[in-house]
Amino acid sequence: xxxxxxxxxxxxxxxxxxxxxxxxxxxxxxxxxxxxxxxxxxxxxxxxxxxxxxxxxxxxxxxxxxxxxxxxxxxxxxxxxxxxxxxxxxxxxxxxxxxxxxxxxxxxxxxxxxxxxxxxxxxxxxxxxxxxxxxxxxxxxxxxxxxxxxxxxxxxxxxxxxxxxxxxxxxxxxxxxxxxxxxxxxxxxxxxxxxxxxxxxxxxxxxxxxxxxxxxxxxxxxxxxxxxxxxxxxxxxxxxxxxxxxxxxxxxxxxxxxxxxxxxxxxxxxxxxxxxxxxxxxxxxxxxxxxxxxxxxxxxxxxxxxxxxxxxxxxxxxxxxxxxxxxxxxxxxxxxxxxxxxxxxxxxxxxxxxxxxxxxxxxxxxxxxxxxxxxxxxxxxxxxxxxxxxxxxxxxxxxxxxxxxxxxxxxxxxxxxxxxxxxxxxxxxxxxxxxxxxxxxxxxxxxxxxxxxxxxxxxxxxxxxxxxxxxxxxxxxxxxxxxxxxxxxxxxxxxxxxxxxxxxxxxxxxxxxxxxxxxxxxxxxxxxxxxxxxxxxxxxxxxxxxxxxxxxxxx
Numbered sequence: 314x315x316x317x318x319x320x321x322x323x324x325x326x327x328x329x330x331x332x333x334x335x336x337x338x339x340x341x342x343x344x345x346x347x348x349x350x351x352x353x354x355x356x357x358x359x360x361x362x363x364x365x366x367x368x369x370x371x372x373x374x375x376x377x378x379x380x381x382x383x384x385x386x387x388x389x390x391x392x393x394x395x396x397x398x399x400x401x402x403x404x405x406x407x408x409x410x411x412x413x414x415x416x417x418x419x420x421x422x423x424x425x426x427x428x429x430x431x432x433x434x435x436x437x438x439x440x441x442x443x444x445x446x447x448x449x450x451x452x453x454x455x456x457x458x459x460x461x462x463x464x465x466x467x468x469x470x471x472x473x474x475x476x477x478x479x480x481x482x483x484x485x486x487x488x489x490x491x492x493x494x495x496x497x498x499x500x501x502x503x504x505x506x507x508x509x510x511x512x513x514x515x516x517x518x519x520x521x522x523x524x525x526x527x528x529x530x531x532x533x534x535x536x537x538x539x540x541x542x543x544x545x546x547x548x549x550x551x552x553x554x555x556x557x558x559x560x561x562x563x564x565x566x567x568x569x570x571x572x573x574x575x576x577x578x579x580x581x582x583x584x585x586x587x588x589x590x591x592x593x594x595x596x597x598x599x600x601x602x603x604x605x606x607x608x609x610x611x612x613x614x615x616x617x618x619x620x621x622x623x624x625x626x627x628x629x630x631x632x633x634x635x636x637x638x639x640x641x642x643x644x645x646x647x648x649x650x651x652x653x654x655x656x657x658x659x660x661x662x663x664x665x666x667x668x669x670x671x672x673x674x675x676x677x678x679x680x681x682x683x684x685x686x687x688x689x690x691x692x693x694x695x696x697x698x699x700x701x702x703x704x705x706x707x708x709x710x711x712x713x714x715x716x717x718x719x720x721x722x723x724x725x726x727x728x729x730x731x732x733x734x735x736x737x738x739x740x741x742x743x744x745x746x747x748x749x750x751x752x753x754x755x756x757x758x759x760x761x762x763x764x765x766x767x768x769x770x771x772x773x774x775x776x777x778x779x780x781x782x783x784x785x786x787x788x789x790x791x792x793x794x795x796x797x798x799x800x801x802x803x804x805x806x807x808x809x810x811x812x813x814x815x816x817x818x819x820x821x822x823x824x825x826x827x828x829x830x831x832x833x834x835x836x837x838x839x840x841x842x843x844x845x846x847x848x849x850x851x852x853x854x855x856x857x858x859x860x861x862x863x864x865x866x867x868x
Contacts, residue, residue, distance in 0.1 A: 359667060367594040377461035378522075380443075380466065460516055595684055655823070664682040666811055
């Protein structure tokens with residue numbers, strides 16, 4: 314299928330799985346699957362918290378994630394997508410599909426070889442690594458962490474292959490299989506809690522993680538096979554030709570940037586191990602809640618925009634590049650900022666509804682919602698960092714985000730060391746938010762200088778209106794919370810009462826936000842409304858209103 318961009322440029326696309334007419338449509342597909350994934354994530358975290366509470370078991374479980382996650386993040390997640398997708402997309406834009414498939418095969422072979430070797434080394438060195446990673450753990454707690462870590466080290470292999478498949482599918486603009494992968498990953502972890510733990514004890518948690526990673530990979534195999542990948546994979550194994558070297562060269566700075574981020578995560582685990590038991594579990598559970606709008610909206614839009622940004626960069630179309638970046642920024646903020654306000658206002662209710670069961674008591678709730686409040690203050694920055702970093706990657710510049718990431722992580726480390734003696738677990742969240750804001754602001758300033766056709770008025774004016782609408786909506790939500798509490802005849806001591814207060818306040822707050830967006834003439838609100846009416850509900854009036862003006866139906 315060929316699509317004309319501004320009547321001039323033909324873009325290579327395929328209709329398979331669920332492709333999208335617009336960046337917003339693609340993001341809608343990813344976000345819709347993300348909603349299902351997050352709902353399963355709620356269930357997963359609720360089951361973990363209810364079964365084990367915020368204590369030693371979950372501390373060991375989350376600490377065990379650190380080593381396999383580090384291997385995956387360093388070699389695959391950010392580095393691979395930053396380097397692989399732009400080069401792969403460039404081949405596709407030049408209609409060199411076989412060269413693109415050969416590139417994917419070569420990258421996959423080296424990724425699996427590297428991850429396999431490092432995972433084997435980590436399995437052998439696990440006791441030493443865990444001793445350094447969690448010096449505050451008891452010997453028994455460390456032994457459990459080592460056991461879980463060794464099993465979880467299977468997951469980077471599956472996730473590494475899955476990331477290559479996902480990068481291909483993003484470049485082909487096929488989003489369904491890609492979007493289903495996180496859902497099945499959570500399914501695997503839930504199976505671990507419900508099936509493997511009763512059968513194998515604590516090691517069942519790690520088995521569930523490995524099983525989820527296997528499902529994450531497997532669901533994407535049919536889609537990449539339909540595009541002729543596997544014959545290419547076995548054509549001439551273990552290649553290291555020019556395109557593969559180019560990807561590796563682009564990966565190196567990004568890998569170093571991620572290493573800085575992973576260092577901060579390691580230090581978070583180290584510091585949390587020195588605090589009261591359950592501190593690492595509390596920080597991780599709060600982070601998982603805070604990541605909801607990031608995963609649903611920010612990452613969805615960033616991923617959907619990445620191929621378009623890469624194409625515009627490869628064609629030297631700076632105006633289109635800035636327009637895509639500006640529109641995507643507004644869309645991310647349109648969703649993330651009001652949700653962050655609701656998290657701050659209803660932090661206790663959110664934590665209690667999602668996690669409040671079984672062994673997760675009120676003290677755990679208080680500690681978790683305090684951390685969530687500090688993390689929520691920087692959700693706007695956390696949400697835009699993936700987009701702005703990918704904007705540099707689309708320009709095939711992985712060094713600038715590296716330098717900025719180092720400065721951001723340095724801010725985090727210095728802040729957490731300074732704040733932890735006084736604020737304990739809260740210091741981890743306070744420092745993380747500060748580091749995220751510094752990271753985003755530096756990315757913004759660097760990209761503003763890099764793009765010659767940057768328009769400050771276009772970029773900042775409507776974003777400021779979104780923040781104002783969200784702040785006013787947050788104030789209305791806080792008022793509704795106070796009124797609800799005042800007229801409540803009994804304390805909010807049941808799940809139903811807490812849920813009703815959260816639901817009522819959220820509906821009122823979001824309703825206020827949308828009304829203000831309409832009043833402030835924020836285009837993202839009107840685009841979303843048109844998209845829902847014409848593409849989702851398929852109302853005749855809305856469809857008629859966008860006929861002859863397809864841009865009005867875009868989201």
